[in-house]
Amino acid sequence: xxxxxxxxxxxxxxxxxxxxxxxxxxxxxxxxxxxxxxxxxxxxxxxxxxxxxxxxxxxxxxxxxxxxxxxxxxxxxxxxxxxxxxxxxxxxxxxxxxxxxxxxxxxxxxxxxxxxxxxxxxxxxxxxxxxxxxxxxxxxxxxxxxxxxxxxxxxxxxxxxxxxxxxxxxxxxxxxxxxxxxxxxxxxxxxxxxxxxxxxxxxxxxxxxxxxxxxxxxxxxxxxxxxxxxxxxxxxxxxxxxxxxxxxxxxxxxxxx
Amino acid sequence: xxxxxxxxxxxxxxxxxxxxxxxxxxxxxxxxxxxxxxxxxxxxxxxxxxxxxxxxxxxxxxxxxxxxxxxxxxxxxxxxxxxxxxxxxxxxxxxxxxxxxxxxxxxxxxxxxxxxxxxxxxxxxxxxxxxxxxxxxxxxxxxxxxxxxxxxxxxxxxxxxxxxxxxxxxxxxxxxxxxxxxxxxxxxxxxxxxxxxxxxxxxxxxxxxxxxxxxxxxxxxxxxxxxxxxxxxxxxxxxxxxxxxxxxxxxxxxxxxxxxx
Ligand SMILES: Nc1ncnc2c1ncn2[C@@H]1O[C@H](COP(=O)(O)OP(=O)(O)OP(=O)(O)O)[C@@H](O)[C@H]1O
Ligand SMILES: [Mg+2]
Numbered sequence: 317x318x319x320x321x322x323x324x325x326x327x328x329x330x331x332x333x334x335x336x337x338x339x340x341x342x343x344x345x346x347x348x349x350x351x352x353x354x355x356x357x358x359x360x361x362x363x364x365x366x367x368x369x370x371x372x373x374x375x376x377x378x379x380x381x382x383x384x385x386x387x388x389x390x391x392x393x394x395x396x397x398x399x400x401x402x403x404x405x406x407x408x409x410x411x412x413x414x415x416x417x418x419x420x421x422x423x424x425x426x427x428x429x430x431x432x433x434x435x436x437x438x439x440x441x442x443x444x445x446x447x448x449x450x451x452x453x454x455x456x457x458x459x460x461x462x463x464x465x466x467x468x469x470x471x472x473x474x475x476x477x478x479x480x481x482x483x484x485x486x487x488x489x490x491x492x493x494x495x496x497x498x499x500x501x502x503x504x505x506x507x508x509x510x511x512x513x514x515x516x517x518x519x520x521x522x523x524x525x526x527x528x529x530x531x532x533x534x535x536x537x538x539x540x541x542x543x544x545x546x547x548x549x550x551x552x553x554x555x556x557x558x559x560x561x562x563x564x565x566x567x568x569x570x571x572x573x
Numbered sequence: 574x575x576x577x578x579x580x581x582x583x584x585x586x587x588x589x590x591x592x593x594x595x596x597x598x599x600x601x602x603x604x605x606x607x608x609x610x611x612x613x614x615x616x617x618x619x620x621x622x623x624x625x626x627x628x629x630x631x632x633x634x635x636x637x638x639x640x641x642x643x644x645x646x647x648x649x650x651x652x653x654x655x656x657x658x659x660x661x662x663x664x665x666x667x668x669x670x671x672x673x674x675x676x677x678x679x680x681x682x683x684x685x686x687x688x689x690x691x692x693x694x695x696x697x698x699x700x701x702x703x704x705x706x707x708x709x710x711x712x713x714x715x716x717x718x719x720x721x722x723x724x725x726x727x728x729x730x731x732x733x734x735x736x737x738x739x740x741x742x743x744x745x746x747x748x749x750x751x752x753x754x755x756x757x758x759x760x761x762x763x764x765x766x767x768x769x770x771x772x773x774x775x776x777x778x779x780x781x782x783x784x785x786x787x788x789x790x791x792x793x794x795x796x797x798x799x800x801x802x803x804x805x806x807x808x809x810x811x812x813x814x815x816x817x818x819x820x821x822x823x824x825x826x827x828x829x830x831x832x833x834x
Contacts, residue, residue: 442664451679
């Protein structure tokens with residue numbers, strides 16, 4: 317009995333390690349292949365449009381309301397100690413260090429990650445990958461590489477945009493609505509935010525860009541070749557990507573601080 | 574044109590190709606027949622290099638595909654076209670762009686010439702005027718014809734067809750069969766067709782290979798197969814449920830299984 321449990325456990329661990337290995341090779345080869353001719357600039361632009369441009373609105377709304385909420389919450393907490401002037405610092409640091417990269421990545425996961433898994437899964441069940449192979453085109457390079465590279469390019473930019481809008485949202489609520497001194501909001505913020513904070517935010521958003529495109533592409537690629545398989549993979553991709561983002565965020569934060 | 578030497582392919586405990594030896598002649602239509610799960614698609618995937626056999630060799634135009642690296646294999650693929658069972662059209666491109674795709678990827682041909690080529694191919698399959706439609710707006714038979722137009726747009730030497738007529742009405746089946754023969758006769762394209770449609774098979778085939786659970790049980794010209802005295806071949810081409818080919822795959826006795834399992 318114990319032996320059986322151990323065997324099952326061992327087998328499932330081996331399976332998991334194997335999947336992890338396969339997905340690692342998947343990621344590395346997709347990035348590696350992007351450095352060889354032909355460079356598919358047009359495919360890359362398409363993916364940047366899909367992952368990046370089309371996420372602008374959703375990131376804008378998320379950032380604005382996040383900034384505004386922190387503005388209110390921060391104001392009432394800080395005013396208990398008479399420290400409203402530090403509101404700008406609080407909004408900026410919490411957004412640049414944590415909320416910007418994480419929320420932005422989660423929103424992109426919901427919007428683009430699930431669509432990537434579905435798209436690749438559908439390509440798989442309709443034999444479009446072997447069709448590309450038969451036309452002497454490497455599916456990995458043609459389909460996957462542009463997505464991963466687009467993720468690496470888009471996430472830092474979207475996050476920077478999120479940070480700006482979020483800080484603007486905090487400013488609206490704090491300065492315009494609740495009457496925090498404008499000079500204090502901006503001045504203290506500028507002196508308090510260090511290069512390390514910004515660097516950390518960029519590093520996080522880069523990692524999340526890789527995570528999102530990697531996991532959602534691989535889940536589509538590895539999906540069981542049936543319609544149920546693809547819909548299951550789509551749900552799983554969103555869940556796994558979101559959890560990974562939070563876990564990797566913790567790891568990076570602990571390394572950075 | 575293509576020569577298969579002693580290939581073996583196993584999936585777990587299933588042997589999908591069991592020491593196969595066969596030969597596909599240049600300029601001929603060869604039909605691979607066999608029941609469901611007999612290893613037809615597996616053989617086709619190995620002929621195209623989409624999958625490597627566990628052992629054995631596949632010679633395409635004299636070179637062993639199983640030894641080629643990716644670049645060389647892709648070179649060889651430019652001489653092949655394939656019509657997939659589900660057509661495998663790119664769902665995000667319209668019909669025109671689907672057919673133009675290989676040209677755009679592999680050649681520097683100017684747009685107006687691409688347009689002429691695509692129009693010619695569409696005319697061949699009788700679908701001129703559908704250029705701007707999306708694949709989802711076509712019927713299954715039409716999608717197969719677009720798939721065929723795409724497969725031949727690079728003027729391949731060999732075209733592979735995986736079940737080109739399954740799921741089609743008798744007229745579409747006839748149309749596809751005629752297209753395969755026309756391409757073969759007018760352009761001298763070597764054709765390799767996977768099918769389990771015996772009737773249309775005899776209409777188009779020069780040579781026939783019959784597979785049965787990973788083994789070749791018969792191979793020869795259309796005439797030879799039709800007149801074969803082999804009981805398994807007879808059972809197969811007449812579609813008889815009773816005979817030397819068991820309907821069940823398992824060796825277990827049915828009564829044993831329901832009574833003692
Ligand atoms: N990728 C795979 N993984 C595991 N087993 C496979 C795989 N591909 C094929 N098989 C097995 O190999 C055997 C032959 O399959 P194949 O698809 O070649 O049959 P087929 O003759 O094309 O059948 P059909 O007419 O139903 O398409 C089957 O038993 C199948 O289960
Ligand atoms: Mg098949």
